[in-house]
Amino acid sequence: MAATDGGVAAVDRALTILDAFTEADQSLTLTEISKRVGFYKSTTLRLAESLERFGYLRRLEDGAFRLGPKPLFLGALYQKHFKTSEFVPQTLRQIVDELHEGASFFVRDDDKRVCIHRVDSARAIRDSIQEGARLPLTVGASGHVLLAFSGGQGANYDRIREQLYAISMGERDPETAAIACPVFSVGQKLAGAISVSGPKYRFESADIPAMVAVLEKYSAQLSIAFGGIWPKKLA
Numbered sequence: 731m732a733a734t735d736g737g738v739a740a741v742d743r744a745l746t747i748l749d750a751f752t753e754a755d756q757s758l759t760l761t762e763i764s765k766r767v768g769f770y771k772s773t774t775l776r777l778a779e780s781l782e783r784f785g786y787l788r789r790l791e792d793g794a795f796r797l798g799p800k801p802l803f804l805g806a807l808y809q810k811h812f813k814t815s816e817f818v819p820q821t822l823r824q825i826v827d828e829l830h831e832g833a834s835f836f837v838r839d840d841d842k843r844v845c846i847h848r849v850d851s852a853r854a855i856r857d858s859i860q861e862g863a864r865l866p867l868t869v870g871a872s873g874h875v876l877l878a879f880s881g882g883q884g885a886n887y888d889r890i891r892e893q894l895y896a897i898s899m900g901e902r903d904p905e906t907a908a909i910a911c912p913v914f915s916v917g918q919k920l921a922g923a924i925s926v927s928g929p930k931y932r933f934e935s936a937d938i939p940a941m942v943a944v945l946e947k948y949s950a951q952l953s954i955a956f957g958g959i960w961p962k963k964l965a
Contacts, residue, residue: 743769744777748786748801757796814847817955821948822849822924828944831928834859835913836872837921838880843873846922857906857927869901871910875923879912894949894962895942900930907933909941911949914958921956924949 750766751758758766764774778795781787785800814835822833826849835847842864850856859865867873874882878890890896899907908927915921926945933941950960 740777743767743773744781744786747774747777747781748797751797755796757790757794759794763795817952818847818924819849821952822847825849825924825926825944825948826851829926829941831926831932832856832859834872834925834927836865836876836910836923836925838867838876839864841867843867843870843876843923851928853928855929857903857929859927865902869898870925871896871898871901871908871927872923872925874898875910875912875925876920879920895945897938897942899933905930909933909938909945911942911945913949913956914953914960916957918958918961921953921958924952 746767747763750763760771760775760778763778764771767774778787782789782798785798787795788798789795818835822835825833830851830853832851833849834845836843836845843866845859845861845863845865848859848861865873867877874886874890874896878887878896895909895911897907897909906927907930908925910923910925912923913921924945926941946962953960
């Protein structure tokens with residue numbers, strides 16, 4: 731039977747069962763899976779047995795289920811062929827379209843942050859960052875984010891880890907400002923930071939919470955593309 735959104739209902743249900751497992755679950759009983767997905771136990775068992783045949787689930791001696799080896803294999807394939815150039819620039823363009831300021835993707839390289847992707851704003855007055863630029867970690871919103879999520883100690887980094895963003899006003903350059911959010915990969919490892927930046931005077935009069943919300947939205951999307959999970963529920 732076809733699903734209402736154009737998919738296949740049986741496939742949708744099978745994938746829903748896989749989604750029922752979380753990082754904290756070593757295994758789940760049939761009853762636990764049924765409760766989480768809202769299916770009858772008979773339906774859950776039938777789908778689980780199909781998933782087991784293809785290696786997506788493994789049934790234990792006590793009858794409970796755990797994830798099988800196939801998801802790991804597919805995850806390894808995804809990581810092997812994943813290229814940031816296929817995902818990140820498109821996301822940065824969407825940020826620029828919404829916020830009308832330049833957007834960048836930074837990664838940490840020892841004591842520096844490196845801009846590996848950049849999309850400029852079309853506005854005549856804008857900040858200038860080049861792909862390949864190596865900037866200090868200790869100043870600038872993206873530097874603070876990279877330090878916070880790679881072991882930085884102190885109240886400022888604790889706050890960034892809690893709120894999942896950083897703001898800088900005139901740190902790297904007295905006339906520029908930026909907002910940055912982390913991007914996570916498989917195992918919730920830090921993949922990098924995306925930032926939006928521009929002239930300080932425009933940020934001082936902007937709706938900062940609204941800009942943060944936009945950046946969080948795209949950080950969450952990019953984290954999913956990297957195989958990670960955005961750890962905060964978005965409005």
